[in-house]
Each structure stands twice: as structure tokens, then as C-alpha cells.
Amino acid sequence: MKLKFILIILMSITLSACAGKPKPEQVNPTQTAQGQYQQAKDVLDAGLYNRAIELLKAVESRFPFGPLARQVQLDLIYAYHQAGDLPQALASIDRFIRLNPNQPDLDYVYYMRGLTNLKADENAFQEFFGIDRADRDLSSTRQAFDDFKILLNSYPESKYAADAKQRMVMIKDTLARHELLVADYYLRRGAFLAAANRGKYVVEFYRDSPLIEQALEIMVESYDKLGLDKLKSDTLQVLQLNFPQNSRFR
Template sequence: MKLKFILIALCVIALSACAGKPKEEAINPNQTAQGQYQQAKEVLDAGLYNRAIELLKAVESRYPFGPIARQVQLDLIYAYHQSGDLPQALASIDRFIRLNPNQPDLDYVYYMRGLTNLKADENAFQEFFGVDRADRDLASTRQAFDDFRILLNNYPQSRYADDAKKRMVAIKDKLARHELLVADYYMRRGAFLAAANRGKYVVEFYRDSPLVEQALEIMVESYDRLGLDKLKTDTEQVLLLNFPQNARFR
């Protein structure tokens, strides 16, 4: 009983201390706009993203049209992305593009939109254990591809262009794998025409992917099951012409 009383007393003291602790101010109102922004930037650079968001939002609300307003908006995009608040990151990105259609920083904004859409399709637990997630809906990944394409088309000299190109290659491979997984699903259920169409899609839109060979194999087998001999023969010739070492149909 005595021990129970001591524990209760300690809890009461702890709660009283928390209740009496003053709330941390978002920003120092006596600082200049630049000083307030610098405070937020230091927190952001330290990786304290949720706290940085609080500070940056406070600066933005005080100085929505000042000389640092656009940089604050850009930093908020990054902070939301890093904190994992992807819907808010995308909302901030779209708002920036809408309000600043001719700004030189738009290459960075489209780059961040691509990264954010990619992140929306990620699952840290499954990625860690190497689970192939190409069979899931990849709408955000497709959008990321479009974001990087806009970046490359409109800002080919951007410092982010090279990385965007590499990511587009990886995305195309992921999307091609997605199509083949769906094709395999159709094959196993006897929907051979649907499977052939998925393979054809890979050949037409991801022709530089190493998975084209597998797509052609699916097409050949599907046409064979459907009794479409002409399509089967034509596709088989394309397969062997481009992949002469193919062991399945040579």
C-alpha cells in the first residue's frame, strides 16, 4: 500500500510539472523576418521536420508576400516530404506551381513532386524485406514518371535532370513488371487475350526494358492457346530476331 501511494504521488507530480510547463513559442516575434526564417531553417537542417513545419508555417503566416515567402514555401515542401506527410507535400507543391508558374525553381518543385509520388507507393516494411510490390496499383508511380518527364522536357539543363532520368528508367522497369504480373494472372485464369494485350503493351511502351523478351513469350503462348496461328508465328519471329538466344522458342 505504501509503495502504491508513492507511485501515485510521483505520477501526480509529473503531471503537474507537464501542465505547468509553458508552451514553446513557434517563433520569436521580436526577430526580423530573416531572423525568424533563419531560426526555422536551422531546425530544418537539423532534421527536426515537424518542428520546422511549425516554424515555417508561422513565418509564412506573418510574411505571406515578403521577399522570403517563396523560399519558405519551398522549404515547407521539403519538410512535409521528409516528415512523411505526403498529401500535404503534394498540396503545397500544386499550390506553388499554381501561384508561381514562371519561377526558376519549378524544376526543383517538379522533382520533389516526382519523389513524393514515388514515396506514396512505397512501403518501408515490405521494401526492407525485399517483397516485390509491382502487382499493386501504381497510380502514384505513373504520376511520378510524368513529373520527371515534365522536368526533363521543360528544364533539360536542371541539376536534377540526371537523377530524374535514372528514376524514370527504374520506374519503367517497375511498370513493365507490373504489366507482366497482371498478364501472368490472366494466363493462370485462362484469359489469354487479356494476357496477350498486357504483353503487347510492354512491347509497345517499354521497348527498351529487359522484360520485353518475357512479354513476347507471353504473347506467343497466349496466341497459341487462342489458336491465332498467324499472330503466334509473327510474334515468335520478332522474339527470335531480337533475342536469338531465347531458349524457350528457338
């Protein structure tokens, strides 16, 4: 009897939980396009991104060529990004750019593509604990840099331009650190030519980076190990000229 009593209590708790769980909003097939879109927008604004995606896709499916079609597509891009479905966000972005090459909202779309590509290379756990992630694969980060560059070049007056410019500075620093981490890896393993080339790449393509001094140091050490005295001497001269306080090579 005691066991039956416990089972009855558990069943009643389960039923109460089910009864108390709010039902997801249903799409009303008789709604107008504006009404159905507003329902989806309210859900999106509430931060319920997965549900918003369902509702927005329903609007897009029912009204594919209506006056709200482009706005629905833009909202879907944002919803996919916020939901963490980055491949689908990028697919939606590329589709929008392909179908709407002259739309005034393209600055926003390129901005979102930059943010999405940047997010693709993030690792939330390691970012949270402050672990340097410059050694990871950065193909998406490089693409993000190109996305923000397109935005700045094509839409310099965009309200997203200032933030895009700041993000490009941050990305350049990350890419420079990545190159130097790889250069140091090569240096420690005796691949001196590869190390020198990585340092040279930083000097050539990230001239305004605070890491130039370290890149020149790697080049000097690598050329020394390779016995390339002329290259070593020239690089050392550049290092001493630009960083007279450098204490590693005097």
C-alpha cells in the same frame, strides 16, 4: 503507508520528466521576417520536420508577400515531404507551380513532385524485406514518371536532371514488371486476349526493357491458346530473331 510512498515516488518521477522535457521553440512576434525564418530553417535543418512546418507556416502567415515568401513555400514542400504528409506536400507543390509559373526554382519543384508521387506508392515494410511490389497500384508511380519527364524536357541542364533520368529508368522497369505480372495473372486464368494485350503493351512502350523477352513469350502462348496462328507465328519470329538463345520456344 507503503502504497502512499510508492505514489509519491511515481509523482516525483513524472514531475521530473515534465521539468526535463525541452519546451518547443516559440515564435517571437517581434522578430523580423529574416529572424523568424532563420529560426524555422534551423529547426528544419535539425530534422524536426513537424515543428519546422509549424514555424514556416507562421512565417508564411505573417509575411505572405515578403521577399522570403517563395523560399518559405519551397521549404514547406520539403518539410511536408520529409514528414510524410504527402497529400499536403503535393498540394503545396501544385499551388507553387500555379502561382509561380516562371520561377527558376520550378525544376526543384517538379523534382520534389516526382519524389513525392514515387514515395506515395512505396510500402516501407515490404521494401525493407525485399518483397516485390510491382503488383501494387502504380498510379502515383506513373505520375512520378511524368513529373521527372517534365523536368528533363523543360530543364535539361538542371542539377536534378541526372537523378531524375535514373529514376525514370527504374520506374519504367517497375511499370513493365507490373504489366507482366498482370499478364501472367490473366494467362493463368484463361483470359488469353487480355494477357496478350498486356504483353504487347510492354513491347510497344518499354522497348529497351530487359523484360521484352518475357512479354513476347506471353504473347506467343496467348495467341496459341486463342488459335491465332498468324499472330503467333509473327510474334514467335520476332522472339527468335531478337533472343536466339530463348529455350522456351524453339
